[in-house]
Amino acid sequence: SQQGEEDPQALSIQEGENATMNCSYKTSINNLQWYRQNSGRGLVHLILIRSNEREKHSGRLRVTLDTSKKSSSLLITASRAADTASYFCATVPDSNYQLIWGAGTKLIIKP
Amino acid sequence: ETGVTQSPTHLIKTRGQQVTLRCSSQSGHNTVSWYQQALGQGPQFIFQYYREEENGRGNFPPRFSGLQFPNYSSELNVNALELDDSALYLCASSQRVPPYEQYFGPGTRLTVT
Numbered sequence: 001s002q003q004g005e006e007d008p009q010a011l012s013i014q015e016g017e018n019a020t021m022n023c024s025y026k027t028s029i030n031n032l033q034w035y036r037q038n039s040g041r042g043l044v045h046l047i048l049i050r051s052n053e054r055e056k057h058s059g060r061l062r063v064t065l066d067t068s069k070k071s072s073s074l075l076i077t078a079s080r081a082a083d084t085a086s087y088f089c090a091t092v093p094d095s096n097y098q099l100i101w102g103a104g105t106k107l108i109i110k111p
Numbered sequence: 112e113t114g115v116t117q118s119p120t121h122l123i124k125t126r127g128q129q130v131t132l133r134c135s136s137q138s139g140h141n142t143v144s145w146y147q148q149a150l151g152q153g154p155q156f157i158f159q160y161y162r163e164e165e166n167g168r169g170n171f172p173p174r175f176s177g178l179q180f181p182n183y184s185s186e187l188n189v190n191a192l193e194l195d196d197s198a199l200y201l202c203a204s205s206q207r208v209p210p211y212e213q214y215f216g217p218g219t220r221l222t223v224t
Contacts, residue, residue, distance in 0.1 A: 031210045042115075042201060042215040043154070050210065088153055092211050098144070098167050099213060101153040 005102050006089060012108040019076040021105040023089030024069075030092045032065055032072050033099070037086045046087075047074075051094075076107075084109045115204050117216035124223050129190045132219045134202030136183040142166075143185040144213060145177060146201040154201055160185055161207055189221075197223045 007022045023032070031050045035043040049056045049065045049072065056063045062075040076083055086106045090099040116135045124130050136143055142161045146154035156169035160179035174190040183204070189196055199220050203213035 033210075033212060035215075040199060040218075040220065042117075042217040043203075043213075045212055045214065048210055048212055090213075092209075096167065098156060098159060099211065100156070101146075103153040 006087070006105040008105060009103070010106040010108070012110060013079060015079055015081055015109050015111050017079055019079050019083070019107055019109075021074050021087055021107070023072045023074070023102055025072075025089075025091045025100075025102075026070065027091075028094045029067070030094055032063075033090045033092070034061075034063060034072075034074050035088045035090060037088065037104070039085075043088065079107075079109045081109050081111050083107060115202060115214050115216035117200075117202050117219050119219060120217070121220045122222070124192050124221065126192055126194060126223055128192050129188065130192060130221065132187040132189075132200050132202075132221070134185045134187070134204075134216055136185070136204035137214045140204035140206055140214070141183055142205045142207045143179055143183065144203045144205070145185070145187045146203065147171075147196075148199045148201055148218075150198075157187070192223045194223050197221060 005024050033048045034046045037043045047058045047063050049063050060077045065072045086104045088104045090101045118133045144159040145157040148154045157171050158168040159166050163179045176188045178186045199218045201218045202216045205213045
């Protein structure tokens with residue numbers, strides 16, 4: 001079953017703008033991870049945030065986590081055409097070690 | 112460091128047939144997870160293998176089975192293929208310690224006609 005829900009389902013912005021996508025989940029977690037998937041290919045790990053962290057940065061990526069609201073957001077700053085992809089959040093519940101996935105946000109960066 | 116590889120890349124099978132998909136783990140990883148991803152959907156967890164034993168299973172029927180070998184490579188077998196089995200099958204390897212970050216292969220695109 002899928003725990004995470006990403007919002008929006010799809011997002012189209014101009015190159016250079018910032019892109020924000022959100023993820024909500026249901027159970028308590030050990031950590032939350034964001035992955036990127038280019039069209040029809042394998043997923044690439046982007047960033048991981050632990051349950052005791054509130055914000056994390058990696059290059060142009062900024063992730064926040066609000067465990068009280070059971071939600072996370074991924075911000076991509078100064079977007080590029082190469083950022084066009086689907087983005088998924090995945091949670092590792094406290095109770096086990098298996099990732100639970102959302103349905104993803106499809107991001108399109110227009111040149 | 113060797114990444115996760117999967118074979119074949121693409122496969123076309125007929126309904127009722129059987130298929131075997133293969134995955135080689137990233138070096139140093141002892142856990143393999145398999146996912147099915149339908150078009151436009153997120154990955155659905157099929158099962159996970161750790162030390163050659165199934166260690167957790169999603170909501171998939173018994174005709175989906177797997178193996179893990181001593182070198183931590185893995186196979187996914189699907190019997191009696193159905194049209195709805197058409198999907199991208201993803202293999203991910205990881206270590207069995209937190210934070211359970213997974214490293215994915217490029218996937219096998221299975222089409223059942």
